[in-house]
Amino acid sequence: QIQLVDSGGGSVQSGGSLRLSCTVSGEPYRHYCMGWFRQAPGKEREGVAFLDTDGTKDFADSVEGRFTISQGNAANTLYLQMNSLNADDTAMYYCAAGPRDNGCPRVSSGYWYWGQGTQVTVSS
Numbered sequence: 001q002i003q004l005v006d007s008g009g010g011s012v013q014s015g016g017s018l019r020l021s022c023t024v025s026g027e028p029y030r031h032y033c034m035g036w037f038r039q040a041p042g043k044e045r046e047g048v049a050f051l052d053t054d055g056t057k058d059f060a061d062s063v064e065g066r067f068t069i070s071q072g073n074a075a076n077t078l079y080l081q082m083n084s085l086n087a088d089d090t091a092m093y094y095c096a097a098g099p100r101d102n103g104c105p106r107v108s109s110g111y112w113y114w115g116q117g118t119q120v121t122v123s124s
Helices: none
Strands: 003-007 010-013 018-025 033-039 046-051 057-059 067-071 077-082 091-098 118-123
Touching (some): 003 091, 018 091, 018 118, 033 067, 046 077
Antiparallel strands (some): 003 018, 033 046, 046 057
16 A cells, blocks of 8 residues: 655745655555645645656646656655745645546545645745
């Protein structure tokens, strides 16, 4: 069974950058759709970045052009590079893995395995 560990969160000023890591064990992440989700207090969990099993990447409109997904030199690490951060990006961020079904799901209910989350706080 795949296991995920999130890390890399922290506090930055508006306009700054952070890189989140998702360390995967148990199974290769390429067997799964991989997603990065975030949840701010009082809001629903939303998907911001997705990696399909064929390497195709997709991003929510709110982060398009600012966030990117990359794969580490080690085969078990994914990164979410976040640039030009603003206060609206403040949230708990989660890495998730789920089965592919006519593409990768864009909602949290489509993902079965989750990291523990890492907090990102952006101050203006």
